[in-house]
Amino acid sequence: MVEALTRALYRLSLLVALLAVPSTVFAHRDDEYLQATLVTIEPNGILLQINLTPGIAVAEQVIARIDRDRDDVISADEASAYVESLTRDLTLRLDGRNVELNRTGSEFVSPEELRTGSGIIRIEFSTKLAALLSGTHKLTLENRHLTTISVYLINAAQPRLATIQITGQKRNDTQSVGEIEFTFHPLSSNVPASARPN
Amino acid sequence: MNLAMNRKIALVLILLCAAGSNSFAQTNSTPGAPTAAIAAAANQFLATLDEAQRGKLVFDFKDDAQRKRWSNLPSAIFKRQGLRIGDLTQPQREAALAVLAAALSPQGYQKILQIVRADELLKRSSGEAMFGDEQYFISLLGQPSTTEPWMIQFGGHHLGLNITLVGQQRTLAPSHTGAQPAIYELEGKTVRPLGRESDKAFALLSSLNESQRKQAILGFQMRDLVLGPGRDGQTIQPEGVKGSALTEKQREMLLDLASEWTGILHESVAKVKMDEMKNNITETYFAWSGPTEKGSAAYFRIQGPTVIIEYAPQRLGGEPTKHIHTIYRDPTNDYGTKWWKR
Numbered sequence: 001m002v003e004a005l006t007r008a009l010y011r012l013s014l015l016v017a018l019l020a021v022p023s024t025v026f027a028h029r030d031d032e033y034l035q036a037t038l039v040t041i042e043p044n045g046i047l048l049q050i051n052l053t054p055g056i057a058v059a060e061q062v063i064a065r066i067d068r069d070r071d072d073v074i075s076a077d078e079a080s081a082y083v084e085s086l087t088r089d090l091t092l093r094l095d096g097r098n099v100e101l102n103r104t105g106s107e108f109v110s111p112e113e114l115r116t117g118s119g120i121i122r123i124e125f126s127t128k129l130a131a132l133l134s135g136t137h138k139l140t141l142e143n144r145h146l147t148t149i150s151v152y153l154i155n156a157a158q159p160r161l162a163t164i165q166i167t168g169q170k171r172n173d174t175q176s177v178g179e180i181e182f183t184f185h186p187l188s189s190n191v192p193a194s195a196r197p198n
Numbered sequence: 199m200n201l202a203m204n205r206k207i208a209l210v211l212i213l214l215c216a217a218g219s220n221s222f223a224q225t226n227s228t229p230g231a232p233t234a235a236i237a238a239a240a241n242q243f244l245a246t247l248d249e250a251q252r253g254k255l256v257f258d259f260k261d262d263a264q265r266k267r268w269s270n271l272p273s274a275i276f277k278r279q280g281l282r283i284g285d286l287t288q289p290q291r292e293a294a295l296a297v298l299a300a301a302l303s304p305q306g307y308q309k310i311l312q313i314v315r316a317d318e319l320l321k322r323s324s325g326e327a328m329f330g331d332e333q334y335f336i337s338l339l340g341q342p343s344t345t346e347p348w349m350i351q352f353g354g355h356h357l358g359l360n361i362t363l364v365g366q367q368r369t370l371a372p373s374h375t376g377a378q379p380a381i382y383e384l385e386g387k388t389v390r391p392l393g394r395e396s397d398k399a400f401a402l403l404s405s406l407n408e409s410q411r412k413q414a415i416l417g418f419q420m421r422d423l424v425l426g427p428g429r430d431g432q433t434i435q436p437e438g439v440k441g442s443a444l445t446e447k448q449r450e451m452l453l454d455l456a457s458e459w460t461g462i463l464h465e466s467v468a469k470v471k472m473d474e475m476k477n478n479i480t481e482t483y484f485a486w487s488g489p490t491e492k493g494s495a496a497y498f499r500i501q502g503p504t505v506i507i508e509y510a511p512q513r514l515g516g517e518p519t520k521h522i523h524t525i526y527r528d529p530t531n532d533y534g535t536k537w538w539k540r
Contacts (some may be wrong), residue, residue, distance in 0.1 A: 032513075034422055052429075116275045120428065133486055151421040156435040158529075166435040171418040 030117065032059040033146055036153040039162050041139065046092070046099070048125040048141070056117040058149045063111045065146075074108045075146055082108075089145035090137050095137055100169065101125040102135055130183055136167070139180045147176065154178030233366050235341035239300040241335050243293040244342075247281075251278070251290075255281045257339030259347055262438045265533055268351065268358035269427045270374050270523055273335060274328035278353060282342070284332025287336055293334050298352055301368070306462030310357065310389035315384065316377045317355050329355055347538040356523070358427060361463070362534030368467045370391065370459070371528035373501050374427055378512075378521040392522050398455040400492045402484065405448050406439065411490075413439040420487040420497035423508045438485025438499040441478075449479050456500050459507050459526040471505075478502045495519045504530050 002122055020170045034055045040047040054062040066082045083103050092099045105124040113119035143152055152175040159182075168181040226451050244252055245280030257264040257279075270278035283291055298309050314331050321330035340348030343363075350361040361371050377391040390396075406414055416437060424434055441449055453475055460471040475482065482502030488511075489496055495511035495518035505528040511518035530536060 032421070036422070036424070038434070049432075085297050118269070118271045118275050153420070153424055155424055158433040158435050169435065169437060171416075173376075175418050197415065 030055045033150040040157040052121040091142040093140040236300045240342035272328040272355040278335040280335040364537040376523040380508025402451045416487045436481040436483040441482040442480040
């Protein structure tokens with residue numbers, strides 16, 4: 001009896017609660033193409049890990065740029081061509097000089113998954129640094145890929161080695177441009193950053 | 199009569215006709231218990247299941263694919279495994295919830311129920327079957343034990359709880375909490391599943407002086423979580439105002455804010471985590487992005503040597519203050535790996 005009453009009250013309270021809920025609801029990414037980049041700096045190279053997530057409302061635009069023959073399958077050639085187009089829209093500069101980006105990995109989910117608003121395209125670029133000089137450096141990443149539908153995140157990864165220290169990060173308002181200041185001190189032993197004294 | 203009013207009346211009628219069960223009634227179990235009591239609750243749940251259900255519920259502890267199979271997304275979009283709450287009988291549902299009640303603190307358990315109820319409201323107001331309190335999944339990795347590692351996963355839309363237990367040690371990292379609607383009326387009260395997080399963050403922000411604010415407030419938009427679901431193993435460079443630049447009172451406020459996540463688990467393990475955070479407080483950062491008016495839609499982050507917390511209002515689906523995503527991680531011990539991984 002008490003349990004039945006409790007349940008009735010619960011349903012009634014849900015009913016009251018419902019009246020207070022706005023009718024506009026949508027629970028996942030919709031009209032934005034999220035481009036999130038993690039930048040890892042090592043003494044001998046830079047790694048960019050880019051996660052691309054198109055929202056439901058812009059998924060077809062993104063798919064159209066990848067699946068060029070519209071057969072609803074992303075072939076290896078189509079994936080490569082898309083990575084090339086993304087590469088052209090990225091500019092990486094170290095101390096004011098352009099740095100070449102090499103694709104080191106990519107993972108494309110199906111168009112069907114992209115249309116859900118949850119599918120993530122993962123692309124990795126890396127570049128080798130021949131002789132990073134001791135001292136302060138500035139790394140700048142500019143992302144111009146599909147600017148009209150995109151939102152951006154750019155973050156420096158916490159360095160793995162104590163020889164590299166991030167000393168500052170700046171972004172423009174939309175994070176389409178990120179600037180990372182860091183120092184390199186090769187005389188520090190290559191111990192993990194976690195072992196560095198505070 | 200406008201369209202919105204017609205819609206609400208239609209929903210009321212649907213509700214009045216609905217005879218759906220209450221999947222998430224409050225359980226009578228005592229929340230927050232040592233591992234033995236949690237294991238006992240899990241074994242009681244297992245005892246209510248048939249063999250096929252047990253096969254679906256329990257995964258090998260070494261199953262990394264299942265360990266990482268969690269998300270903020272609805273289950274119709276992100277395919278979860280384990281047992282769906284909507285497929286359980288009422289006694290089985292109560293036994294499943296008793297496992298959570300045993301593993302969580304009273305306020306943590308309440309928060310989880312409020313998140314799930316928000317999704318039930320979302321289902322009823324949107325008419326979308328992919329939402330609702332039946333669309334949550336529970337799974338176990340390993341067998342309930344007081345000595346061997348095992349794991350409880352409970353997740354669905356806006357919820358990804360990953361509780362790893364190794365002896366008396368337990369961690370919630372990584373876990374996702376979120377809510378939409380993030381504010382609603384229930385039983386005559388206003389419910390804000392993640393309201394204390396927002397209130398405490400604004401209180402901390404307002405306590406900062408000009409110099410501290412300059413360090414804390416990031417000059418760019420943060421449109422989403424940086425280290426959300428799918429970002430295991432990544433750690434970003436901390437930003438914002440450092441704990442060493444805060445007063446003692448502000449440090450307490452920062453820890454109190456973090457306790458909204460660490461305190462989801464039972465207080466015995468939450469205290470251990472909080473002591474660890476206290477020891478690292480001078481190396482812990484607080485960062486802010488967005489408007490600073492109390493109650494507005496702003497992103498914030500807490501990051502220390504053993505914790506990363508992000509709170510990100512979402513622009514998707516109308517008013518961002520009513521749609522929140524958060525993440526809780528431990529860069530040194532996600533999934534409790536330091537206790538069991540060799």
